[in-house]
Amino acid sequence: MANSGLSWTLPDHPKLPKGKTVAVVVLDGWGEANADKYNCIHVAETPVMDSLKNGAPERWRLVKAHGTAVGLPSDDDMGNSEVGHNALGAGRIFAQGAKLVDLALASGKIYDGEGFNYIKECFDEGTLHLIGLLSDGGVHSRLDQVQLLLKGASERGAKRIRVHILTDGRDVLDGSSVGFVETLENDLSQLREKGIDARIASGGGRMNVTMDRYENDWDVVKRGWDAQVLGEAPYKFQSAVEAVKTLRAEPKANDQYLPPFVIVDEGGKAVGPVLDGDAVVTFNFRADRMVMIAKSLEYADFDKFDRVRVPKIRYAGMLQYDGELKLPSHYLVSPPEIERTSGEYLVKNGIRTFACSETVKFGHVTFFWNGNRSGYFDETKEEYVEIPSDSGITFNVKPNMKALEIAEKARDAILSGKFDQVRVNLPNGDMVGHTGDIEATVVACKAADEAVKIILDAVEQAGGIYLVTADHGNAEDMVKRNKSGQPALDKSGGIQILTSHTLQPVPVAIGGPGLHPGVKFRSDIQTPGLANVAATVMNLHGYEAPADYETTLIEVDN
Numbered sequence: 227m228a229n230s231g232l233s234w235t236l237p238d239h240p241k242l243p244k245g246k247t248v249a250v251v252v253l254d255g256w257g258e259a260n261a262d263k264y265n266c267i268h269v270a271e272t273p274v275m276d277s278l279k280n281g282a283p284e285r286w287r288l289v290k291a292h293g294t295a296v297g298l299p300s301d302d303d304m305g306n307s308e309v310g311h312n313a314l315g316a317g318r319i320f321a322q323g324a325k326l327v328d329l330a331l332a333s334g335k336i337y338d339g340e341g342f343n344y345i346k347e348c349f350d351e352g353t354l355h356l357i358g359l360l361s362d363g364g365v366h367s368r369l370d371q372v373q374l375l376l377k378g379a380s381e382r383g384a385k386r387i388r389v390h391i392l393t394d395g396r397d398v399l400d401g402s403s404v405g406f407v408e409t410l411e412n413d414l415s416q417l418r419e420k421g422i423d424a425r426i427a428s429g430g431g432r433m434n435v436t437m438d439r440y441e442n443d444w445d446v447v448k449r450g451w452d453a454q455v456l457g458e459a460p461y462k463f464q465s466a467v468e469a470v471k472t473l474r475a476e477p478k479a480n481d482q483y484l485p486p487f488v489i490v491d492e493g494g495k496a497v498g499p500v501l502d503g504d505a506v507v508t509f510n511f512r513a514d515r516m517v518m519i520a521k522s523l524e525y526a527d528f529d530k531f532d533r534v535r536v537p538k539i540r541y542a543g544m545l546q547y548d549g550e551l552k553l554p555s556h557y558l559v560s561p562p563e564i565e566r567t568s569g570e571y572l573v574k575n576g577i578r579t580f581a582c583s584e585t586v587k588f589g590h591v592t593f594f595w596n597g598n599r600s601g602y603f604d605e606t607k608e609e610y611v612e613i614p615s616d617s618g619i620t621f622n623v624k625p626n627m628k629a630l631e632i633a634e635k636a637r638d639a640i641l642s643g644k645f646d647q648v649r650v651n652l653p654n655g656d657m658v659g660h661t662g663d664i665e666a667t668v669v670a671c672k673a674a675d676e677a678v679k680i681i682l683d684a685v686e687q688a689g690g691i692y693l694v695t696a697d698h699g700n701a702e703d704m705v706k707r708n709k710s711g712q713p714a715l716d717k718s719g720g721i722q723i724l725t726s727h728t729l730q731p732v733p734v735a736i737g738g739p740g741l742h743p744g745v746k747f748r749s750d751i752q753t754p755g756l757a758n759v760a761a762t763v764m765n766l767h768g769y770e771a772p773a774d775y776e777t778t779l780i781e782v783d784n
């Protein structure tokens with residue numbers, strides 16, 4: 227291991243004391259943007275976050291949360307929770323899945339790896355199934371990568387290919403699914419001209435089919451299994467373009483929630499169930515929403531739902547999604563090796579750590595924070611609490627989500643004196659922002675702000691320190707903009723609601739009675755990003771960060 231001989235002991239900070247309770251609050255999807263009616267954070271009553279911003283200018287600043295600052299291929303890539311929490315927790319910038327897959331495809335190395343060679347064994351006799359999110363969002367997957375993979379696999383012997391699509395509308399505009407399906411159909415028809423039997427076999431909206439996370443609702447994964455593996459779904463069509471167009475014509479239809487469908491032949495028979503001898507690739511690079519399907523495809527012992535028929539397949543992920551579980555065991559591209567995270571260092575230096583969120587973001591403050599690693603580093607020093615999320619609803623219906631419960635758990639943890647670091651993720655701005663419901667998102671932002679108050683009050687009472695930040699933008703801009711920053715209008719003159727994240731920077735605020743009075747943000751780091759937060763937090767605990775961490779945001783006068 228690269229770690230052998232490594233010292234986990236962190237040097238003492240020359241000026242900052244140990245022993246203060248540090249609350250680390252991540253507001254999910256809370257960026258900074260111009261104030262207008264599409265900025266839900268601005269519209270909402272957010273007195274606590276406002277007071278941090280307007281209070282002490284030397285203790286509030288903005289950092290980058292998108293693009294190359296968080297290891298994404300380019301600065302046109304919006305931030306997301308995976309890369310945001312990875313950067314916050316790991317204190318360094320790692321080339322992330324999107325970029326690693328780009329490089330492996332460009333160099334062709336993807337086809338030399340163990341994962342591709344493993345699935346290739348099925349190409350002569352079986353079908354290659356590709357399952358994943360069909361969009362150019364770049365958060366979980368990218369269409370251009372799928373196109374290259376289709377080309378590469380067919381050139382290397384895949385004769386029969388079935389694609390199982392999940393429509394997006396969350397990282398991209400709602401309604402864009404039709405165009406993505408048309409593009410894919412066009413590619414598949416070109417493959418057919420070359421004699422390859424390539425078709426779309428099934429589909430469904432990502433939030434309804436397959437892409438659940440953190441075991442919030444196994445029914446979502448089951449609906450996917452039924453359509454993709456068993457070839458069974460409530461809707462049957464002879465083409466995917468027809469499927470998506472027809473299902474989108476239903477009242478209130480939305481790409482994120484399209485029902486599962488299968489593509490059938492003239493006789494009504496599914497064209498692409500997964501059978502013995504087939505190969506399956508899940509082509510999303512991002513982990514959280516692939517872990518559950520990976521378990522269902524890989525585990526012999528599996529009791530989360532009745533799989534009915536379990537085909538003998540060769541399965542590979544685009545990446546390995548969980549390094550601790552080694553899941554899946556075969557993968558096309560090696561994931562970033564995010565080691566020596568701040569969480570691991572701090573625990574090994576005796577920092578007792580509490581982390582909490584509700585189910586839909588629980589893995590963000592644990593798994594992602596710890597470098598895509600599940601479980602504790604040292605269970606005698608850590609406690610991770612998951613508040614069950616509501617399932618089966620869209621969060622605009624209950625925009626307060628579990629913010630209050632998360633804040634109360636954090637408050638109790640802070641006041642218990644049992645923890646040195648209390649870390650939470652407050653999901654509201656992000657999860658409700660993704661619904662595109664502006665009114666509900668305003669309510670969500672208020673709820674998050676109220677939760678911050680509860681936590682900061684507890685910090686005050688405990689004589690502790692807080693660091694409040696966010697993982698990327700979302701709720702601060704709910705409309706697609708043109709180049710001059712005005713709402714971009716569609717063909718019929720209407721605004722286009724932005725359900726996705728943004729490219730906006732996010733705030734970092736520090737304070738609390740335990741903070742040394744001489745602490746202020748440095749003015750010499752021109753464009754800091756989320757990766758600078760880890761060293762900052764280590765300082766607040768009284769330690770210096772390891773030398774290869776991105777530099778701290780703070781300095782201490784006197």
Ligand SMILES: O=C(O)[C@H](O)COP(=O)(O)O
Pocket residue numbers: 254255305306307308365366396397515656660
């Ligand atoms: O998975 C999702 O919900 C979105 O694609 C991205 O949101 P997140 O990065 O905030 O989880």
Ligand SMILES: [Mn+2]
Pocket residue numbers: 254255306307308310656697698
């Ligand atoms: Mn997020």
Ligand SMILES: [Mn+2]
Pocket residue numbers: 255307656657660700727
């Ligand atoms: Mn999000």
